[in-house]
Amino acid sequence: MAYYFEEPSHTFGEYLLVPGYSSAECTPDRVSLKTPVVKFNKKAGETCPLTMNIPMVSAVMQAVSDDKLAIALAKEGGISFIFGSQTIENQAAMVARVKAYKAGFVTSDSNIRPDQTLEEVVELSAKTGHSTVAVTEDGSPNGKLLGIITSKDFRIGHCPAGSKVKDYMTGLEDLATGKEGIDLSEANDIIWEKKVNQLPIVDKNGNLVSLVFRKDYSTHAEHPNELLDSKQRYIVGAGINTRDYMERVPKLLEAGADVFVLDSSEGFSEWQARALKDLHAAFPGIKVGAGNVVDAEGFNFLADAGADFVKIGIGGGSICITREQKGIGRGQATATIEVAKARDEYFKKTGIYVPVCSDGGIVHDYHVTLALAMGADFVMLGRYFARFDESPSNKLVINGNYVKEYWGEGSNRARNWQRYDLGGKKGMAFEEGVDSYVPYAGHLHDGVGMTLSKVVHTMCNCGALSIPELQEKAKITLVSPVTIQEGSAHDVTVRNTTSVQN
Numbered sequence: 446m447a448y449y450f451e452e453p454s455h456t457f458g459e460y461l462l463v464p465g466y467s468s469a470e471c472t473p474d475r476v477s478l479k480t481p482v483v484k485f486n487k488k489a490g491e492t493c494p495l496t497m498n499i500p501m502v503s504a505v506m507q508a509v510s511d512d513k514l515a516i517a518l519a520k521e522g523g524i525s526f527i528f529g530s531q532t533i534e535n536q537a538a539m540v541a542r543v544k545a546y547k548a549g550f551v552t553s554d555s556n557i558r559p560d561q562t563l564e565e566v567v568e569l570s571a572k573t574g575h576s577t578v579a580v581t582e583d584g585s586p587n588g589k590l591l592g593i594i595t596s597k598d599f600r601i602g603h604c605p606a607g608s609k610v611k612d613y614m615t616g617l618e619d620l621a622t623g624k625e626g627i628d629l630s631e632a633n634d635i636i637w638e639k640k641v642n643q644l645p646i647v648d649k650n651g652n653l654v655s656l657v658f659r660k661d662y663s664t665h666a667e668h669p670n671e672l673l674d675s676k677q678r679y680i681v682g683a684g685i686n687t688r689d690y691m692e693r694v695p696k697l698l699e700a701g702a703d704v705f706v707l708d709s710s711e712g713f714s715e716w717q718a719r720a721l722k723d724l725h726a727a728f729p730g731i732k733v734g735a736g737n738v739v740d741a742e743g744f745n746f747l748a749d750a751g752a753d754f755v756k757i758g759i760g761g762g763s764i765c766i767t768r769e770q771k772g773i774g775r776g777q778a779t780a781t782i783e784v785a786k787a788r789d790e791y792f793k794k795t796g797i798y799v800p801v802c803s804d805g806g807i808v809h810d811y812h813v814t815l816a817l818a819m820g821a822d823f824v825m826l827g828r829y830f831a832r833f834d835e836s837p838s839n840k841l842v843i844n845g846n847y848v849k850e851y852w853g854e855g856s857n858r859a860r861n862w863q864r865y866d867l868g869g870k871k872g873m874a875f876e877e878g879v880d881s882y883v884p885y886a887g888h889l890h891d892g893v894g895m896t897l898s899k900v901v902h903t904m905c906n907c908g909a910l911s912i913p914e915l916q917e918k919a920k921i922t923l924v925s926p927v928t929i930q931e932g933s934a935h936d937v938t939v940r941n942t943t944s945v946q947n
């Protein structure tokens with residue numbers, strides 16, 4: 446006989462947090478949002494090998510996670526999972542670009558030779574927008590460094606036409622340089638000590654490797670949460686599927702991917718268990734999340750199969766029509782609560798803590814706090830990130846308003862049918878997602894800053910200084926539709942409409 450869940454399932458919008466006692470020590474600036482991404486033996490006192498500084502990851506979607514968004518999100522402390530619905534080569538190139546982007550270290554693309562003219566320097570600067578030009582023996586980006594020339598070194602019109610770079614540049618003898626391998630704060634110390642605006646980094650043969658600029662260091666300092674690997678490169682994830690993983694993963698590992706996720710709309714399957722087994726056997730130490738599931742049974746299956754984290758959610762995504770098309774799914778809040786409980790039971794039984802990620806259905810900023818309070822270690826968001834400048838989709842004007850395009854991986858536009866593949870002979874493909882617009886929301890840095898500000902304030906209202914403390918202390922209540930109505934401005938005529946989307 447079929448199994449019936451006794452309670453209807455619920456979404457985030459049906460819940461609120463009831464404040465707990467906040468002591469004077471509980472202030473937003475003291476809240477830590479650090480959270481584990483992959484499993485570890487917590488009972489044995491192991492520390493998690495991969496943590497994030499904020500509990501947010503971006504969805505494995507064409508309209509959301511490319512290298513540009515991945516860099517922007519890593520700067521804030523989270524991880525992007527670069528979309529897998531593209532060729533292996535393209536995906537690996539995106540991962541490689543994130544890893545090559547050395548926070549604060551700029552690879553020079555506008556070098557010049559000492560025998561070239563000042564007019565050529567001006568031309569080059571106009572083309573690249575860089576006022577500092579490195580002078581190398583052969584003019585190549587990694588040639589032997591001979592000096593630096595900047596727009597402050599000469600005045601065009603006051604120097605004889607055809608003047609040579611070598612007569613105006615700051616030569617090596619007067620130049621502060623850093624050795625390859627130096628870290629950013631050491632580079633910054635030299636910049637301050639020597640009172641210079643830039644520091645060329647050279648290898649042991651004197652060849653130019655990169656440049657560190659004084660102005661970039663302050664940008665770096667604006668991102669205290671940035672998520673870096675042991676080589677000071679941004680951390681990045683990649684979405685994979687259950688079909689071509691043995692070809693795709695080695696290329697992505699080579700490109701530097703730190704963590705993977707099996708991207709499937711329904712992950713309680715033999716295909717996922719097989720992929721997890723094969724990948725862990727072929728690439729020892731690899732970190733692979735799996736999903737999506739919506740109940741304890743699904744979680745236990747994937748945890749036993751070796752998932753490094755488990756993703757929760759079917760049919761709750763803003764662009765998702767899986768529930769309508771196939772009649773499968775579960776309210777996102779209920780699914781999160783049940784799976785998080787299963788994670789805690791699993792930990793009690795095995796000593797292993799398998800982080801869980803609530804994926805999809807975050808509409809308001811407070812839904813992030815609710816998902817965390819309900820037990821999620823982190824959340825995955827699609828619509829939210831698609832709205833920012835850094836997402837790969839087009840920005841358009843519709844009815845006088847700026848919007849960004851946002852389409853589901855199960856839409857005809859993405860045609861990511863592998864995400865929905867159950868093996869065997871395929872029937873007719875049908876859409877499980879829509880193509881849509883979302884309101885444009887500016888820079889990711891500002892949007893994420895605002896969301897997290899709300900999260901940490903609410904955590905303080907609950908008396909929590911960390912995510913585990915929130916999970917322990919949160920008091921959560923279901924609310925009636927009338928209570929929800931009471932929660933927004935009511936029985937008044939609102940004079941201005943400057944309130945923010947979320």
Ligand code: RVP
Nearest residue numbers: 504762763805806827828853854855878
């Ligand atoms: P949202 O943040 O609500 O936009 O949801 C994003 C999530 O929706 C993704 O992480 C994924 O799990 C799911 N998704 C992506 N494409 C589709 C679809 O076409 N049905 N669903």
